[in-house]
Structure formats: structure tokens, C-alpha cells
Amino acid sequence: MGNNLVTVAIFAALAALPLFAGDYWTGQFTYYLIYGLFALSLSLVWGYGGILCLGQAIFFGTGGYLMAIVTKGMIFPDLTNSYLGLLVAITGPALLALALGWFLFAGRGIGGAYLAIVTLAIAVVLERLMSNWYALGGYNGLLDIPPLDIGLFGYSYELWDALPTYYVILAIVVTLFLALNILTRSSFGLVLTALRNHPDRLAFFGFSVLQIKLVVFAASAALAGLSGALFVTVDGFVSPTLIGFSLSTEVLIWVAIGGKEMLLAAFLGALLTRFSEGWLSELFGDFWTLILGLAFMASVVLLPRGLIATPLQALTRRRRPTPPPS
Amino acid sequence: MIEILPPLLDALSYILVLILVALGLMIVFGMMGVINMAHGELFMVGAYVMVVCQSLGLPFLVGVLFSGILVGLLGLLIEAALIRHIYTRTLDTILATWGLSIALKQGIVLIFGPEAQSVISPLSDTVSLGEFSYPLYRLLLMGASIALIGLTFWLFLKTDFGLTARAVIARPDTAATLGINTRSLYRRSFVIGTTLAGIAGALVAPLISVDPQMGLGYLIPGFLSILVGGAGPLAGVLAGGAAVGGTNSLLTVWISPVAAQIAVFIMAILVIRLRPEGLLGGRRGK
Amino acid sequence: MSLDAGSLTAIVGPNGCGKSTLFNLITGALTPDRGTILFKGRDITGLPPHKIARLGIGRKFQVPAVFGELSVRENLALPAMKGRITSIRNDTNNARTTAILDQVLLTDKADWKAEHLSHGEKQWLEIGMLLAQAPELILLDEPTAGMTAAETAATAALIRQINQTGGITVLVIEHDIRFIEQLECPLLVMAKGQILKSGNFQSIRQDEQVQELYFGRTEAPHA
Amino acid sequence: MLEISNLNAGYGEVTVLRNFSCRIETGQVTALMGRNGMGKTTLMKSIMGLIPVKSGTIHLNGIQINGKETYKISRAGIGYVPQGREVFEQFTVAENLRLAALGSSLSNLDRLPQIHDWFPILKERHDQKAGTFSGGQQQVLAIARALMTGPEILLLDEPTEGIQPNIVHEISLQLARIARETGLTILVVEQNVDMVRTMADHILFMENGQLADQCSAEELRSDETLIHRYLSI
Amino acid sequence: SGTTIKVGAVQPFSGGLELFGKQAKMGLDLAMAEINAAGGIMGHPVEVLYEDNKTDPKTSVERARKVIQRDGAMAVSGPITSAAKDAMAGTMRRLKTPLFYATNYEGGICDRYLFSFNTVPNQDTAPLIPYLKEIGAGSRYYMFGADYVWPRNMFKAANSMIDTIGGETIAEEYTPFGVKDFSSVIRKIADSGAEILLFALPGADGITFIKQAEEFGLMQKVTVAFLGFAETYLGAFGPGKGEGMYAGLPLIASSEEPGVQEFVSKIRKQEGDDAVVSFYVMTHYNSLMAMKAGMEKAGKVDREALIDGMAGLTFDIPTGKARITEQDHHIAMNMYIGKTADGSLKVEKALGMIEPANQCG
Ligand SMILES: Nc1ncnc2c1ncn2[C@@H]1O[C@H](COP(=O)(O)OP(=O)(O)OP(=O)(O)O)[C@@H](O)[C@H]1O
Ligand SMILES: Nc1ncnc2c1ncn2[C@@H]1O[C@H](COP(=O)(O)OP(=O)(O)OP(=O)(O)O)[C@@H](O)[C@H]1O
Ligand SMILES: [Mg+2]
Ligand SMILES: [Mg+2]
Secondary structure (H helix, E strand, O other), rough: OOHHHHHHHHHHHHHHHHHHHOOOHHHHHHHHHHHHHHHHHHHHHHHHOOOOOOOOHHHHHHHHHHHHHHHOOOOOOOOOOOHHHHHHHHHHHHHHHHHHHHHHHOOOOOHHHHHHHHHHHHHHHHHHHHHHHHHHOHOOEEEEOOOOOOOOOOOOEEEOOOOHHHHHHHHHHHHHHHHHHHHHOOOOHHHHHHHOOHHHHHHOOOHHHHHHHHHHHHHHHHHHHHHHHHHHHHHHHHHHOOOOOOHHHHHHOOOOOOOOOOOOHHHHHHHHHHHHHHHHHHOOOOHHHHHHHHHOOOOOHHHHOOOOOOHHHHHHHOOOOOOOOO | OOOOOOHHHHHHHHHHHHHHHHHHHHHHHHHOOHHHOOOOHHHHHHHHHHHHHOOOOHHHHHHHHHHHHHHHHHHHHHHHOHHHHHOOOOOHHHHHHHHHHHHHHHHHHHOOOOEEEOOOOOOOOOOEEEEEHHHEHHHHHHHHHHHHHHHHHHHHHOHHHHHHHHHHHHHHHHHHHHHOOHHHHHHHHHHHHHHHHHHHHHHHHOOOEEEOOOOHHHHHHHHHHHHHOOOOOOOOOHHHHHHHHHHHHHHHOOOHHHHHHHHHHHHHHHHHHHHHOOOOOOOOOO | OOOOOOOOEEEEEEOOOOHOOOOOOOOOOOOOOOOOOOOOOOEEEOOHHHHHHHOOOOEEEOOOOOOOOOHHHHHHHHHHHHOOOOOOOOOOOOOOHHHHHHHHOOHHOOOOOOHHHOOHHHHHHHHHHHHOOOOOEEEEEEEOOOHHHHHHHHHHHHHHHHHHHOOOOOEEEEOOOOHHHHOOOOOOOEOOEEEEEEEEEEHHHHHHHHHHHOOOOOOOOOO | EEEEEEEEEEEEEEEEEEEEEEOOOOOOEEEEEOOOOOHHHHHHHHHOOOOOOEEEEEEEEEOOOOOOOHHHHHHHHHEEEEEOOOOOOOEEEHHHHHHHHHHOOHHHHHHHHHHHHHHHHHHOOOOOOOOOHHHHHHHHHHHHHHHHOOEEEEEOOOOOOOOOOHHHHHHHHHHHHHHHOOOOOEEEEEOHHHHHHHHHHHHEEEEOOOEEEEHHHHHHHHHHHHHHHHHOO | OOOOOOEEEEEEOOOOOHHHHHHHHOOOOEEEHHHHHHHHEEOOEEEEEEEEOOHHHHHHHHHHHHHHOOOOEEEOOOOOOOOHHHHHHHHHHOOOOOOOEEOOOOOOOOOEEEEEEEHHHHHHHHOOHHHHOOOOOOOOOEEEEEOOHHHHHHHHHHHHHHHHHOOOOEEEEEEOOOOOHHHHHHHHHOOOOHHHHHHOOOOHHHHHHHHHHHHHHHHHHOOOEOOOOOOHHHOOOOOOOOOOEEEEEEOOOOOOHHHHHHHHHHHHHHHOOOOOOOOHHHHHHHHHHHHHHHHHHHHOOOOOHHHHHOOOOOOOOOOOEEEEEOOOOOEEEEEEEEEEEHHHEEEEEEEEOOOOOOOOO
């Protein structure tokens, strides 16, 4: 299975990165890993679940805010444990997704372009609401969010430095990546493909389409929430921009460029887009944005499976050869 | 009576401008299944063509004409290079045209710079109706909007062109087997949509700030109008525009602009969820 | 109307008389305005489709509805899960699947994507999927549309086998007279949303009213 | 009239038609029979240009038509009734028919009385939405619509699938009559042996994407083995 | 000459506020050129590293880290929005690097690592109110602004000043970004009986509003005090439009003062004759000049020393003297009231040096 080899190589390279990159790049890749995790969450719900959520930042931002609220002790000044924060930042968005999902999918439900626009509208509304919620910092957001404290049993170890932060986040990302891979290759993955393919038919085999959609939506929201929580501990601030339109569309570009139907490709999509953006924008100046737009267009039209997934699949092709009729 | 008339007129003018802007979007989305995220930018290009025409000293109407023609040509180019590859992939059209919108916006920044340009209103008179007065240009704009809406409806619902267009949209392959040139029909519909965007941009330019970001402000309410109204029948855009524009204008007066905007979004979300086929019914999206 | 456990029944009737609608009602795709549907004595009226399916009712659609992106084998594995999404194992290659593949003559194409099958092959695959689901009642909507006479005969044989050896109750909608004849089963004639007649093939075939409405007078009954 | 030689066509990497060759003679009703998945629909679609031809040629009256766009093929004189009818459900009967004339040539509107004569129901219900028609009526409409384009040759893909027996019979009689009266060439994919016997002058048997055999109507009537060979399992 | 002193400039060059990014760049470029022409800072040449923050807080943080950690910037200039500034604050503290923020804002900074080189409400907004009363424009106010922190704090400062002069606030209203039709609001304002519209809707939305206000004849009914107005807006309303609006600002490019004249001509020489010069150009220019002066006062190239050197520093700016406050690092400088007339912004009144209110309270 060439696929696994490629995966191992990529994560090995990521693990080795800090050995020859300085603090800046280590810090930078910490962000990229978090974005990669966020991209995985979208890939799960969109590429695998067939639910195009144009407001994925809803969950990223909610996770970020919840993490900030807990670790800044805004509700319980004594309970500022990072683990508690992460727990809340994972379950909160998942519950939100269940509620939203119930509203969107129950009964006749909506899908496709309608769902996409509705989720986008929800993201815009939430961004507005957060901007007006002064207890949560309003438009400028919450500042001075403490870094992740991975201490246990009363000891405290705050992740201020680039190197330990990087490895902790890498460990989280690798674990979740593997878990997602197992999940999508299990029979649940089969059900998801069937759901994308022919949702109406599935019910007549005894599957509750609503239940499946809710599960995948909530799982994706939990992942997005976690990535939001990690993000704010690294960045130290959370503001309505993390919940709204622009981040939602950004993650969409990463995943679309990478390849939504392939976890590894979506993850790399985030990493490579963010990474190349840095030096390409220096190289091309004002023309960079123009080029990005054109490149995005070209990738959607010419390589609908994704700029990264297409070559990766060619490299690791093994699935389901179609023998010609004999 | 006098108390209620002005806000209603304001609401009506917003609704009509909104529908004017959304009309092209409607053709392209409702009839061809293409979600054109770059529609706002085509509208913007129309306004910039107007800027150039005015700086060359051309009359306003000539500017409107040029805007329509040039943006129509741009639409032709976009169709040939981009849209025709993705007609059957609705969700991909969101992504591709979104890339296009980024590129168009940046293109304008590179040519004109980021600052706002000015377009002078051809008419600065106001007409007085008893106690209150209303800007003449706005009244004319409302008239132009009604005329263009009527024209579009006539074109798509009453003519043979419209019949063929709707057939191609419903079953492209079958239409082709009847001898209908589907490619050219798609292209013509798309070009009509973009031409309308260009004309709308030129007509609205005197009223708003003409800058590279101007497209988005209409795009989102425009989309909401279409979805609220229903994508199937063209008439949906009228109902949707009235619901979105009317709610927004009246709540702005009665409560506040922020509340109005949030209310419009929530209304749209609820309508789309509870009546996915839109206020006027029709085909339901997949 | 009512069906006995283990029976095989066919429904015929003019286009648009409500046959598919009847299936939609039974399987929960539509909710009836009035009346009740009992399955094994239990009222299933108005239950959502997946609950009804879990109670043991399987259905084949008029237009074949298979999962095009999945392989034939995976298409068969899916109904076997019976709606549970908790199992992590991905078991597509077991004895049962192999047996069903044999039964519906798709062993050669087990690893094809289902979308690459022809119309008729999809019909068979869908029947196979019903077998994998192992329901107690199977509803088949025009299972032989687009098949040749011989294929139709094979399908009829398959259905009878399912009914007799599997002990599964079967209700079939079909327009193909030969097929119905080959099923050798009681017939219900539907018209304008109601059961008009019932009886065995010969008696229905000879019925004046049904001939007028459905079979057509002019055509001589073939031997 | 229609000459197909060494045609290879299929979907993506899958090749369905392999070196398929045949001739359809002017004025004849030719039936194409074969088991499921043998490529009958694929052949129809490749003639219409709905799927690309990989190699080989299709000539209509000596003019090569493969590689052209579908609408040009239609205008060259081929009418097509697809499997599954595919009428425009949202449109009225009149609009469905008008559309066919718009696609080909407006002068074809003159054929309307003739078509109403053949299929009176279309005249009675010309303002009814096609979507509210029963399957059989939709089939009639689909045939009428194809005739409206003024074809020299009509392709029909399983026109009796899912249609109640008395209407199947009616349709086959009507088609036979039209062929007789106008000399229209017809290529019909059909599984219903009775219908083939009623209508066809010539029968082609298809197997694995190739022309396996052909015979005349008389031969078919006299020789049951052909049917068994090519249509059984 | 010694090693290069690098200054990061995290500014918007895309994303909606690129206009302001360009203004900032003009000022920074000029300051850099002048400093280097004069032999650098204590012999070290200065280099400004521009980074586009895309008008987005999280990108601002990322770019700030980049210039500090990767490029070793001594200080960072920028950004424009106060949301981005707030987002960067934690990083600046963490990386112990001063941030030179040179945009007028709502106030509230009190941090060793943050410097504000532009005005706070008591400098630019409060003086307008007694002035408008004095010239007879009235004292009944309608406040209308964008829905975020800056307008709210500006209006808060204005409200207390209105109380002092015995005026009245009829309504205070906010609007979301991106609104394209203001006719309803305009009618509300016209019917409210207000004499003055205190207006805090920056950028394109502000232009749209003023265009529509002209259309409905609102400008004849009320006097507009346009908070945050600058020369960048001129020309956007169309000829003869947007006249007679008031604003309080630290620089008016059309001023007769020789320092201003000289500054504007230097910029025009650098950027071309049609370059628009607003106070943003000057405040960003000032920030680098202050860095030079502060570092020279401290006598060594070191971030902490630089901060100590700049606190309490008095230095020259194009409009005269300026002083950085000791504790909260804000700037006291000469202020002006400007009015739009004949398509340009004219000085109506020189207010002299105004101290920023204490932000550490
Ligand atoms: N979704 C629907 N909305 C409205 N009417 C419908 C719908 N589905 C079916 N009908 C109508 O209900 C009637 C019964 O349709 P049904 O599909 O049950 O017929 P059928 O007996 O299965 O016919 P056939 O033999 O052609 O499959 C038809 O008149 C049809 O027009
Ligand atoms: N969309 C498709 N993509 C890939 N392969 C296809 C597709 N449609 C059909 N095929 C393949 O082409 C072969 C021939 O299909 P076709 O539909 O032409 O058969 P047919 O002879 O018309 O059968 P039927 O009698 O069932 O309609 C099938 O075996 C199938 O595997
Ligand atoms: Mg049916
Ligand atoms: Mg076929």
C-alpha cells in the first residue's frame, strides 16, 4: 500500500522539521499543523460526508472562544485547566453541530448548494453576534489567552516555547489523522460513500440518514473545535474573524486545492497553501492575489479531485481497478 | 399616509435595485445551476467601465451601454474559459467563480488602485410629491429596473429562446438530440446574465462607493433573495427580493440597521430551511 | 389488502394507477392521508423509512438505485449491516456475499464500480442487495424492466427461489405478462388507486374488464 | 443509409462497443436485440454523439457524422427516443413539440397536423404538462417529439419498457404504420419479441458489443433458435 | 556603518484597507530614506520590511512573528485596524518588541510594548463639539457609525463633551459593514431634528452614505462631522459633493504651515505629483523618526533601551513639536479642525498642542 508509505514519509518529515528549521519556521509549522487539522475536519464532512459546509469556521471559532473562556477563568476563575478547556472546546462545537444539524437535516432537510449558502449565512450571523457580544470582547475579541498547559497531577507545564508546542501539536495531529483514517476505511466509511452517492436509497436498508449525517457533522465540528482551541492557545487571542466568512472560505480553498476526498491531500492542501503563500506573495507582490485566484480556478476546473490528491492518487493507485468487460 | 409613504418608497427602491443586481445572478443560478460568486465583481466591473466612460466625457447612457457590452464580452470570455467546463458541477462552480472573483477584484486594484472612484449622477434634481421630495435619479433607476426585469421575464418565459433555454436547463442531452445547440444556449444565457450585471453596475454606480470591494455588499443579499424566493421560476427573485429588501429597509427604520441585517439573515435561514423550494415553490434543489 | 407470510403476489395495473405509490406508502417514503398499514400485526403507518426497513421490509425501486461509487461487493456488504453504523470492521469478502454474488450472476464483476453495470445488471444487483439485507418482506418494483425474455425468465426463477427456499414474502409490480405468468402466483389488478380484481393468472388474463383496461383486446393471448 | 464500421466506444476507460459494424437500409425497420448490458444503449448514444467514439466511423447517407456535436447529428436527420423517455415534464405537450421544431427548423411546425393525426391524444391534451402524463403517454410524446424534427431515420431505445401491454401494442402498430406511410427508416432496440415480430423487417443481434448475427423477420419467425442463442443466458 | 536595523511594517496591502496600507508605506518610505541619507541611526542603516496582513487579525499576528523571529526586526509598525492591533499585542509582549501603532483609535492602550502615534478621542473628536457650537452649527446631535469598537468609544467621548457644552444627543445608531442602501437611515436622520450628524463610518461605506445623503439633500439639513476623515476621501463623492464636512485631525495637507508644505512636497517628490497625502502618512513617518530619536537618546541598539528612550521623548514632526507620554506611550501634538470645501480639505482652526488623555486610568 503505497498510500501508507507516503503518509509515513510526510509525517516523518514533519517530525524532523524542527531539527533544521529555526524557531520561526517551527512556530509557523505549528500553525500549519493546526490549519491542517482544521482542513481534515472539513474534508471529513465535505469530502466523505458529502455535506458542503461553507461555514466550517463556526466550529473553529466556537472552539476557540470556549477554550479562551475556560482557560482565562471567565466563568470559574479557579478552573482554568487546559484539559478541561480542550474538553469543553471539543464537546461544545459538537453539541452545536448536533443542534444545527438537527435543524438543517431533520425532516425533509436541505442539502447541496442550499446547505452551503445556509451554513455560510449562519457563519456571518454568528460573526456579527460575536462582534456585538461585549462580555466576550466584542469586535476586538479576547486577548491574553494562556498557552496550553500540559502539566498533570497538579504540576504545571505551560507551552511557551516553539519546540515543545510543535511536538505536542504534531502528536495530536498524527493521532487524529490515524484515527480518521481508520474511521473512513471502516464500514462507517462505506456508509458515508453510500450516503454521498444515493442518500434516499440508504434509508430503505435501515440506515437513519439523519443519524449518519449528525454523527459526521458533529465529529467534524469536534475536530474543528479542537483545532480552534489549539489555535488560540498558540496565538493568544480569539476574535470574531475566527468564526466568520473569511476563515470559512479560506479552509475551503485549502481543502479544494488539496483534494476533499482524501484526508492526506486535504491536510497537505492546508500546509502547502499556507506555506507557499508566504514566499509566493513575496515573489509576486500585488500580483500574488491575482495568481492565487487564477490558480484556484484552474485547479477546480482541471483537477476537480484536487491539485495534491490527483498526483498522490496516481502515485498510490491501487483501488478498484475496473477490468474491461470480457 | 404621508408618514408611511416615504419608508415604503425607500424600501421599494432598495428592493428594485437588489432585484436588478440579482437578476443576472438568478438567470445564471436558477436557470443554469451555476452559482456565480463572481457576479458581484462583474457588477463592479460594470461600475468601473462607467468610471472610465465618464472620465472620457461620454454621456451617461453611452456609459451604461458600454458597461453592458464590455461586461457581456467579459462574460463570453469567462464562459469559454471557465464555466463551460463545470456546468454540471454546481458545487464546483462556487469554488471556481470564487477564484474568479478574487482575480477580478485584484485586477481592478492593479489597474485603478484600491481607492474609491467617483461616478457622477446624471440627474441631481429631485421631484416633489406634495410634502416630501424624492431624487429623480432614483425614480428613473427604479423604472429602469422594472423595465429590465420585465424584459428578462419576457425573454425567458415568453419567447422561443426562453423555451429552448429552459429545455436545455432541464435535460441538456435530450435537448441536444432534438437539434438544439446546447453549448451556444448556455453561452448566451450566461452572457445575458453578465450583461445584466454590467448594466446594473453602471446604473447603481452614482449611488454608492465605487471601489474594488463593492461587489460583496450586493452579492450576499442577492443570493439570499434568490434562495428565499426560490430558484426555479424567475418570479421567485421578485418575491425573494421583496422579502429580503423590504425586511431590511423597514426594520432599519423601525429598529436599527444592525438588527435589520441580523433579522434578514435569520429570516433567510428559516425560509430556506423550512421552504427549500422558496416562497414561490417550484423545483426543489438537490 | 393483506399478504400472508411466505406468499408471492404480483400487482399489475395501468401506468400511473398508483402501484409505486403503494410501495412508497408501505416503506414509509410517503405518509398516508388515511388508513393503517400493519406489518406482522404491528402498526407501521407513518414510521420513517429506516425504522420500517429495520423491521424487515426490503424494497427495489422502479429505477434501479444502487450505489454507483461503491463496488458491487460493497453494495452487497452495506445492506448486510442492517442500519448499524457502529461496527468498525470492514467486511466485504465473506461467504454470504460470495453466495449472493453467485446467485445474481455478478461474481465476475464483484469488484466493478456499480455505476459501470448495465441497466439490467443493476436490477440484479439490487435484488442481490435485498438478499443481503435479508428482510422478511420484499417489494419489487418492475424488476425485469429492460431485460430480455430469457433474462426475465431467469429473474422469475430467482424470485421464486427466494420466495420458496428463503421463505421470504414477495410482492412484485410488473408489466411484463410473460414474467408474471412465469411467477405462477396470485395476481392483484390495480386501477385508479384501488384493487380491481384478484385471482390467478389465467382468470385475470381472461377477464374482459382487465383486458379492456390493461392488456388490450386486440392482442391474442400467446401460448 | 446509416453505416457503422469498426466502432469502438464506451465510458471512460471501459470499452463497451468493440469493432461494431452494421448497415441500416433505407426504409426498413431494423430491430436491435441483445441481452442486458451488451451495449445497445451505448450504440444509440454513440450514434447521437452523446458519448465519444474512440475509433471507427458512422456515416449517414455517406457523410461522416461521428465526432460531430449532438445537435448537428440531429439536424443531419436522426431522430432519437431515449431509453426512459425523458420528456420535459415542466412543459406542456405543445411546448415539447414546438421545442423539437425550434431545434431543427421552424418549418417543421408544419408537421404538427400530421403528428396530431397519428397521435390524437397529443392534440386533445396539448396544454397539459407532460409530467402529468402516464408512462405510456409520455412514450408517445417522446416519439412524436422525435418525429417533429423531421428525421430520415428514427432511433428508439426500448420504447416499451415499463409500458402497460395494450399501449405497447398500440405503439408498435402506430410505428409500423408511420414507417409504411412515410418510408421512415427505423432502428429500434427492443426486448419484446412480439413487438419485434410485429414491426421489424430486419433483426440485428448484439453480443458483447459486437454484431453477433442478423436475420430477416421471416427467418426469425421460422427459426426460434436464434432467439434462444442470443437472448438466453 | 553598522548592521542594518530592521523595522517590520505589518500593514494591509489587500483585503479592503489597502488604501491605508499605502498611505502608511509612503510615510515609512520617506522616513527610511531620510534617516539613511543622514547616515542611519548611529551609523546603522534602517530597513523597513513590508508584510501584508490582509486586513486580518490572525494574519497580522503571523506576520509580526515572521518579521521579529525570522528577520530580527527591532520594532514593528502597524497595523491599521484596532482589532488587528489587539491581536498583535500579546505577541509583541511575548517577543518583547515594541509596536508602533500610528492610526487614530478609540484609546485604551497602556502597555510597555505599545506606542500610539496617532490621536485618541479627546484629541480629535472632543474639540469639534465646542467648535461647532461656536460657529453656530448647533448642538443637537445624531450619531451614526459602524458597528464596532471605534465608533462607540468616539461617541462616548463626544457624549461627555456634548454634556459639558449643554448640547443634546438625539440618537446613537450603528450599522453593519457592507450596507449599500442608506435611504432609510438618511430619512430617519433628516426627520429627527438633529443639527449635526456625528459620523463614524469609515471607508467605502462612508462614501456610499455621503453620496446618498447628497442625493436626498441631507447635507443641506445637517452639518456633518466626519470622524476619521482624511484627504483619502476627497474626490470619491464626485465634484461639488461632500462639501462642508468637519473633522479634527493632526495634519491637513493643504495647510500653509512651512513644515507641512515641506513634508507634502517631499512626499510628492517621492511618490509623484498626484499622490494623496493624509495624516496617516505623517503619523507613520513620525513613528520612525521617533524611533531614531529614541534610540539615539538611549545610545544603543536594543529593544528595551529603545522603549526607555522613546518614553517621554520630545521630537520634531512636520507640524511642530511632539511628545511621547511617559507612562502610556501616546503622543501629544498639534491638532487642527478641517473642513471640506472646493474639493479639498482646508484648515478651519489650529487648535495647538493637545495632550492625549491618560489611557492607564
Ligand atoms: N411525487 C409525486 N407528486 C405528484 N404526483 C405523483 C408523484 N408520484 C407519483 N404521482 C402520481 O401518482 C399517480 C400514481 O403513480 P405511480 O408511480 O404509483 O404509478 P405506477 O402505478 O407505479 O405506474 P407505472 O406503471 O408507470 O410505474 C400518477 O398519476 C402519478 O402522476
Ligand atoms: N455510465 C456508464 N459508465 C461506465 N460504464 C457504463 C455506463 N453505462 C453503461 N456502462 C457499461 O456499458 C455496458 C453496456 O451498457 P448499455 O447501457 O449500452 O447496455 P444495454 O445493452 O443498453 O443494456 P440494457 O438492456 O440493460 O439497457 C454495460 O455492461 C455497462 O457495464
Ligand atoms: Mg411505478
Ligand atoms: Mg439500454
